Amino acid sequence: MSPALAGLLQLLALIAALALAYRPLGDYMARVYSSDKHLRVEKWIYKAIGANPDTEMRWMAYLRGVLAFSAVGVFFLYLLQRLQGSLPGSLGFKSIDPDQAFNTAASFVSNTNWQSYYGEQAMGHVVQTGGLAVQNFVSAAVGIAVAVALVRGFARSRTGELGNFWADLVRGTVRILIPLSVIGALVLVACGAIQNFAGIHEVGQFMGGSQQWNGGAVASQEVIKELGTNGGGYFNANSAHPFENPGAFSNLFEIFLILLIPFSLTRTFGRMVGSVKQGYALLGTMAAIWLAFIGLMMWTEFAGHGPAFDLAGGAMEGKETRFGIAGSALFSVSTTLTSTGAVNSFHSSNTGFGGGIDMLGMQLGEIAPGGVGSGLYGMLIMAIIAVFIAGLMVGRTPEYLGKKIGTREIKFAACYILVTPALVLGFTAASMALSTPGHSMTNSGAHGFSEILYAFTSAGNNNGSAFAGLNADTQWFNTTTGLAMLLGRFLPMVFVLALAGSLAEQKPIPASAGTLRTEKPLFTGLLIGTILIITGLTYFPALALGPLAEGLAS
Numbered sequence: 001m002s003p004a005l006a007g008l009l010q011l012l013a014l015i016a017a018l019a020l021a022y023r024p025l026g027d028y029m030a031r032v033y034s035s036d037k038h039l040r041v042e043k044w045i046y047k048a049i050g051a052n053p054d055t056e057m058r059w060m061a062y063l064r065g066v067l068a069f070s071a072v073g074v075f076f077l078y079l080l081q082r083l084q085g086s087l088p089g090s091l092g093f094k095s096i097d098p099d100q101a102f103n104t105a106a107s108f109v110s111n112t113n114w115q116s117y118y119g120e121q122a123m124g125h126v127v128q129t130g131g132l133a134v135q136n137f138v139s140a141a142v143g144i145a146v147a148v149a150l151v152r153g154f155a156r157s158r159t160g161e162l163g164n165f166w167a168d169l170v171r172g173t174v175r176i177l178i179p180l181s182v183i184g185a186l187v188l189v190a191c192g193a194i195q196n197f198a199g200i201h202e203v204g205q206f207m208g209g210s211q212q213w214n215g216g217a218v219a220s221q222e223v224i225k226e227l228g229t230n231g232g233g234y235f236n237a238n239s240a241h242p243f244e245n246p247g248a249f250s251n252l253f254e255i256f257l258i259l260l261i262p263f264s265l266t267r268t269f270g271r272m273v274g275s276v277k278q279g280y281a282l283l284g285t286m287a288a289i290w291l292a293f294i295g296l297m298m299w300t301e302f303a304g305h306g307p308a309f310d311l312a313g314g315a316m317e318g319k320e321t322r323f324g325i326a327g328s329a330l331f332s333v334s335t336t337l338t339s340t341g342a343v344n345s346f347h348s349s350n351t352g353f354g355g356g357i358d359m360l361g362m363q364l365g366e367i368a369p370g371g372v373g374s375g376l377y378g379m380l381i382m383a384i385i386a387v388f389i390a391g392l393m394v395g396r397t398p399e400y401l402g403k404k405i406g407t408r409e410i411k412f413a414a415c416y417i418l419v420t421p422a423l424v425l426g427f428t429a430a431s432m433a434l435s436t437p438g439h440s441m442t443n444s445g446a447h448g449f450s451e452i453l454y455a456f457t458s459a460g461n462n463n464g465s466a467f468a469g470l471n472a473d474t475q476w477f478n479t480t481t482g483l484a485m486l487l488g489r490f491l492p493m494v495f496v497l498a499l500a501g502s503l504a505e506q507k508p509i510p511a512s513a514g515t516l517r518t519e520k521p522l523f524t525g526l527l528i529g530t531i532l533i534i535t536g537l538t539y540f541p542a543l544a545l546g547p548l549a550e551g552l553a554s
Helices: 003-034 040-049 059-082 098-109 125-155 165-191 218-227 248-273 276-302 307-312 324-337 352-363 374-394 407-433 445-460 475-505 521-545 547-553
Strands: 200-206 209-214
Touching (some): 003 324, 040 165, 059 165, 059 475, 098 475, 125 475, 248 276, 248 324, 276 324, 324 352, 352 521, 352 547, 407 521, 445 475, 521 547
Antiparallel strands (some): 200 209
């Protein structure tokens, strides 16, 4: 069987699995966030934190809950790292330096999971399981909660109430993420992923010296890393490490976990707004972009030119032979079109165009299908922009799902799409202009520029994957990427929740003969075009200096 055919069969199997899970999971999540009943364990949690889950919140109160909870998470995780040297189960590792502790705390709380450290050489069991793994769950639940609040903004009328943040947070964690993670962890353990609290031990001689490995609760953290579109791995090699991703089946299963909730949330959206066709329109947009990126990535990686590429059957440098080009291409596209950031190959070793595809996937806003929650609310923002453009074309006041898109709404949407590019391009320009950051680049020229552009693209879009080759463990990069991660996560949430509040206050507008049918394929095409045009106009000059220049020169 040829590698290309094997890749096609993997893609078809993945699509089939996602299709089977789409309807039941999407409907279940809609019931979770629409229910007025509380589980017993949820009541215990509400009592412990002093929250009343039945109190409705307006958007400002909802936002205060998001920011307060996340601020406490940053402080707690920072403190845990700074005290690691004094904690049991530290495996003898010292406390984390202040700049790296800040970077890691910002990274995991913002659902980015960027790592400027070697996991197996820096973090003990307590920090991994009591700090990082906990944030893998709750940061994902925060993203879903914000998306659900925006959906309620479309579904409700004549009220500014968007639900209760604490109820949405707890339900997302207890009823969705934990049950799915338990099942997924059992599958990964069956595949060969490790799950223990073993200490450091020697495993033999390697290049004249002893080789050491430490164990850990890897399978349980791996599953929420993918399911919650987090990305931070137990080991520096991330999902290329056999302890995290043992073989071809586990690789395909992890890709399935990455895409499962983001795609299924479109069904949840359709159910909550009372029109599953609207959910299918968003699903079609996401799926079309995802499939197009996979096709482009496989083409550019299989079509590498040169004797080495010809002998290997494609661009195999930096890729695991367990997965090959197809498994690596599927993984890299899925992880960069979501906010996962996990890697099973070195993205820096991709062809010039392949590295550009990974970057462009993040620069789209990670909306195809995007991160858990963030992909849905990002796509809804783009839908609002597309409706506004269509309204300008025909001279009508734009409306979406029965809600008028006026000046106030479009300002919130415009601010949302401007925040991340400003962070990415601003920090990239500053890093290239200063002398010290440039010393962290392993390569010069277009590829060296791509290393820095990729780093801030990953941080600002809350992806977390690395291009490799860039020494990011410096005070400059730890500080600037940390700020990019926090601002790139929470500033857009401000505009999303403000938009949700504005929409919820409106009264519905009856559909008329001139209403744009947003559930039709025509609107899906318009939405795809809007996404590509906005991203292209924003990032094309930077991409031309990096991956495009490298690809054309090769």
